[in-house]
Structures are given as structure tokens and as C-alpha cells.
Amino acid sequence: GNSVTQMEGPVTLSEEAFLTINCTYTATGYPSLFWYVQYPGEGLQLLLKATKADDKGSNKGFEATYRKETTSFHLEKGSVQVSDSAVYFCALSDSAGGTSYGKLTFGQGTILTVHP
Amino acid sequence: EPEVTQTPSHQVTQMGQEVILRCVPISNHLYFYWYRQILGQKVEFLVSFYNNEISEKSEIFDDQFSVERPDGSNFTLKIRSTKLEDSAMYFCASSATHGNEQFFGPGTRLTVL
Numbered sequence: 291g292n293s294v295t296q297m298e299g300p301v302t303l304s305e306e307a308f309l310t311i312n313c314t315y316t317a318t319g320y321p322s323l324f325w326y327v328q329y330p331g332e333g334l335q336l337l338l339k340a341t342k343a344d345d346k347g348s349n350k351g352f353e354a355t356y357r358k359e360t361t362s363f364h365l366e367k368g369s370v371q372v373s374d375s376a377v378y379f380c381a382l383s384d385s386a387g388g389t390s391y392g393k394l395t396f397g398q399g400t401i402l403t404v405h406p
Numbered sequence: 407e408p409e410v411t412q413t414p415s416h417q418v419t420q421m422g423q424e425v426i427l428r429c430v431p432i433s434n435h436l437y438f439y440w441y442r443q444i445l446g447q448k449v450e451f452l453v454s455f456y457n458n459e460i461s462e463k464s465e466i467f468d469d470q471f472s473v474e475r476p477d478g479s480n481f482t483l484k485i486r487s488t489k490l491e492d493s494a495m496y497f498c499a500s501s502a503t504h505g506n507e508q509f510f511g512p513g514t515r516l517t518v519l
Contacts, residue, residue: 326510333410333497333510334449379449392437392504393462396449 292317296380296397303370303404311365311400313354313380321382323347323356323363324394328377337365337378370404377401408432410511412498418517419488427483427514429498438481439499439508440473442466449497455481456504488518 297312315321322341326334338347343358352367363380380397411430419425431438440452453463455473472484481500485492495515499508 324507331512333412333512334499335510336507339507381449392501392506392508393439393451393454393464394441394449394508395451396441398448 292321292382292384292395294380294382294395294397296378296400299399300401300403303402305372305404305406306369307404309365309367309370309374309402311378311380311402313363313365313397315361315363315380315382317361317382317384317395319384321384323354324381324383325352325354325363325365326379326381326396328379328399330376334379370402372404372406375402375404408509410498410500410509412496412511412514414514415512416515416517418519421490421518422487425485425488425516427485427496427498427516429481429483429511430479431481431498431500432502432509433479435500435502435509437461437501437504437508438473438475439501440483441497441499441510442494443497443513444491444494452483485516488516490518492516493518 293316324339325337327337328334338349340347340356346355354363354365377399379399381394413428438455443449453467454461470486474482495513497513498511501508
């Protein structure tokens with residue numbers, strides 16, 4: 291079955307540091323890949339997505355590239371801010387052209403804390 | 407901006423009791439989902455719902471669980487006889503088309519004593 295593995299957390303950084311959160315996946319077919327973010331007390335929000343190999347998703351300074359050869363979708367940001375403190379979830383959906391109704395398979399989440 | 411809402415934000419119940427978790431999806435969305443996250447574990451898919459019927463469910467979604475869209479706006483998850491292991495955060499989500507972005511609610515924290 292499908293699975294997503296994220297790097298172990300939590301991650302603690304100083305403001306303006308470089309961020310990488312690793313994500314690898316196992317899937318049959320050609321999944322779409324997502325990063326969701328959860329700020330304290332809120333629901334999951336889509337941060338970025340990529341639907342095919344070599345696509346780069348980007349939003350709010352974050353980016354991730356769909357790497358089919360390494361089955362990875364690592365999240366990066368060049369300079370983090372205190373306001374980026376949140377939980378980040380990598381996820382996949384194998385619904386593209388398939389019979390699945392879009393269910394998401396999530397990684398375990400990575401807690402990011404950014405200090406001033 | 408339209409959003410998914412969930413009530414209550416926190417539900418405490420005794421083991422064996424029935425609970426109903428409520429969600430109001432975004433109004434023009436057609437696909438609806440429930441997920442849950444046990445503390446410290448992954449967010450897990452429970453069920454998807456489309457065209458007034460279950461379209462897919464996980465092995466977690468056994469006979470104790472049911473979903474319903476009783477009117478044009480609400481989407482509910484019922485657990486008939488709660489167990490201690492049902493304690494988790496339950497998230498509702500909706501999307502306009504399948505395979506596209508899912509919009510999540512803030513979650514309901516269910517505590518079974």
C-alpha cells in the first residue's frame with residue numbers, strides 16, 4: 291500500500307536559518323504529492339503541491355520538487371521566520387486517473403519551532 | 407474565504423456511549439472525508455463520501471462508524487459505542503473535485519474515558 295515517511299522531529303531553528311524537512315514515499319502508480327501545514331489551534335492547510343515528476347510546488351517561500359527517481363518530496367525554505375512555527379505534513383494522493391476518491395496518505399508530521 | 411467548520415471542538419464521553427461529530431463542508435464541494443489522528447501518530451484516512459454514499463473506507467472504519475449527510479450542509483461521523491482507543495483528533499475535509507486540494511476543518515478532539 292501507499293506510505294509516506296517524514297524526517298523525525300521536532301526541528302528547532304533560529305530565524306533566517308535554512309529549513310529542510312525530508313519526505314519520501316512509496317506508492318503504486320503516479321501519485322500527487324502535497325505539503326500541509328497546521329498552525330496551533332487550526333486545521334490542516336495546503337502549503338504546496340506537485341502532481342507529476344519534476345514539478346516544483348512553491349508557496350510563501352517554501353518549495354518542494356517531485357523526484358520520482360528518489361521517491362522524494364523534500365520541503366525547503368531559504369530563510370524561516372518565527373511565524374513559520376507549525377506542524378508540517380507530507381502527503382500523497384493516488385487518485386489521479388484512478389479509482390481512489392482522493393484519500394490522502396500522510397506522513398507523521400514534523401514540528402517546526404523557529405526562535406527569534 | 408469559505409472554510410470547513412467542525413463542532414464541537416472537544417468532546418468528552420464515557421466508553422460505550424454514542425457520539426456524533428459534526429462538520430459543515432464548503433458549500434459547493436462534492437467530496438467529503440473524515441480523518442483521525444491519535445496523539446503522537448499519523449493522520450489516518452477513515453472514509454470518503456460522494457454522491458450521498460461512501461466511496462471508500464479504511465479498515466479502521468468498521469461497523470461502529472457511520473457517516474451521513476442529513477441535509478444540504480452538514481456531514482456527520484457517528485461512533486455507536488466508543489472505545490478508549492477511539493480517543494483522537496477527528497478532522498473533516500472537503501474538496502470540489504477528487505484528487506484536488508482538500509480543505510480541512512480545525513478538528514474535534516474526542517476523549518473517551
